[in-house]
Amino acid sequence: xxxxxxxxxxxxxxxxxxxxxxxxxxxxxxxxxxxxxxxxxxxxxxxxxxxxxxxxxxxxxxxxxxxxxxxxxxxxxxxxxxxxxxxxxxxxxxxxxxxxxxxxxxxxxxxxxxxxxxxxxxxxxxxxxxxxxxxxxxxxxxxxxxxxxxxxxxxxxxxxxxxxxxxxxxxxxxxxxxxxxxxxxxxxxxxxxxxxxxxxxxxxxxxxxxxxxxxxxxxxxxxxxxxxxxxxxxxxxxxxxxxxxxxxxxxxxxxxxxxxxxxxxxxxxxxxxxxxxxxxxxxxxxxxxxxxxxxxxxxxxxxxxxxxxxxxxxxxxxxxxxxxxxxxxxxxxxxxxxxxxxxxxxxxxxxxxxxxxxxxxxxxxxxxxxxxxxxxxxxxxxxxxxxxxxxxxxxxxxxxxxxxxxxxxxxxxxxxxx
Numbered sequence: 001x002x003x004x005x006x007x008x009x010x011x012x013x014x015x016x017x018x019x020x021x022x023x024x025x026x027x028x029x030x031x032x033x034x035x036x037x038x039x040x041x042x043x044x045x046x047x048x049x050x051x052x053x054x055x056x057x058x059x060x061x062x063x064x065x066x067x068x069x070x071x072x073x074x075x076x077x078x079x080x081x082x083x084x085x086x087x088x089x090x091x092x093x094x095x096x097x098x099x100x101x102x103x104x105x106x107x108x109x110x111x112x113x114x115x116x117x118x119x120x121x122x123x124x125x126x127x128x129x130x131x132x133x134x135x136x137x138x139x140x141x142x143x144x145x146x147x148x149x150x151x152x153x154x155x156x157x158x159x160x161x162x163x164x165x166x167x168x169x170x171x172x173x174x175x176x177x178x179x180x181x182x183x184x185x186x187x188x189x190x191x192x193x194x195x196x197x198x199x200x201x202x203x204x205x206x207x208x209x210x211x212x213x214x215x216x217x218x219x220x221x222x223x224x225x226x227x228x229x230x231x232x233x234x235x236x237x238x239x240x241x242x243x244x245x246x247x248x249x250x251x252x253x254x255x256x257x258x259x260x261x262x263x264x265x266x267x268x269x270x271x272x273x274x275x276x277x278x279x280x281x282x283x284x285x286x287x288x289x290x291x292x293x294x295x296x297x298x299x300x301x302x303x304x305x306x307x308x309x310x311x312x313x314x315x316x317x318x319x320x321x322x323x324x325x326x327x328x329x330x331x332x333x334x335x336x337x338x339x340x341x342x343x344x345x346x347x348x349x350x351x352x353x354x355x356x357x358x359x360x361x362x363x364x365x366x367x368x369x370x371x372x373x374x375x376x377x378x379x380x381x382x383x384x385x386x387x388x389x390x391x392x393x394x395x396x397x398x399x400x401x402x403x404x405x406x407x408x409x410x411x412x413x414x415x416x417x418x
């Protein structure tokens with residue numbers, strides 16, 4: 001019988017069958033290749049995760065602004081913005097309009113949110129109020145002795161669920177210079193010729209202890225030009241432009257001394273970050289690093305009564321027409337204040353020099369070809385790329401009105417529809 005296995009001659013020991021394995025060098029090469037592939041893959045995974053978080057955040061704001069529209073249709077007015085922290089939140093008013101009616105039914109409206117009777121309500125997380133990119137704990141505990149005597153049974157300390165979004169009540173009217181800054185943080189520094197009677201309120205109207213109800217028809221600056229809601233992520237902790245949490249020992253000078261929870265590193269003089277608080281703010285400008293009030297920075301500088309998110313390009317905002325847009329991190333204070341006010345009557349300045357409705361972009365895209373574009377560019381670019389833009393094949397020798405640009409130089413282009 002024939003065998004394919006090695007055999008030994010009579011009287012000789014059987015030969016040992018050797019199987020070749022990896023050498024140390026080969027193993028190290030394989031490990032190095034795997035490490036390189038992981039290094040190339042991780043940034044792509046991070047970009048995908050960031051894009052998913054940005055998309056979810058956009059959807060959250062979309063649902064909130066639509067809830068505001070539905071509220072207005074039901075009650076002939078937008079939710080009220082109260083100035084006092086122990087008064088009702090606009091979120092509490094909207095609860096039935098994003099499927100949280102059961103929470104509102106259990107809420108004790110005769111007592112403020114920090115009363116023990118509301119302890120089981122304010123601790124409930126509401127996913128639509130949370131941006132996935134925010135790194136902070138969603139339920140937190142803080143100590144504010146100032147709650148004493150403001151309700152029947154105040155929670156000291158209290159535990160609450162946080163929110164990453166806030167209602168824009170107005171542009172800051174401050175004309176006070178707060179040291180070490182050398183300029184004020186308010187609207188009238190940016191628009192010095194504006195009348196003192198300019199209405200700086202947003203679509204909801206300015207916050208008040210006895211607010212009046214506003215309607216969207218009162219937004220005379222245009223619904224698509226006026227922001228209603230935006231991001232103030234990281235609360236109740238203080239975050240500045242470097243996106244790092246600031247400890248109580250390093251609080252900037254604009255945090256009121258004595259109004260801070262030094263144990264939990266929480267400033268208490270600008271709200272507590274809970275969705276159940278009044279949660280609306282008048283917004284201003286900052287220094288580039290966020291350590292001073294007043295300066296060239298309007299987006300992602302400080303979350304102390306300021307717009308801040310953990311997205312890389314800027315912060316998202318829901319506009320009065322129901323749309324959601326990213327506010328660029330480099331947006332000028334003039335553009336920012338024009339978007340915040342609902343009845344300010346500003347002529348919208350251009351940060352980019354692009355036509356109205358266009359954006360500045362350095363990524364490849366389509367643009368109108370110059371009438372003087374030579375035939376070689378038209379034939380080469382259009383023949384290879386215009387087929388993806390139009391199903392109709394360009395005729396030979398005929399210039400298409402569109403051409404493809406791939407330069408990294410920023411150019412104006414029509415924004416992509418969402």
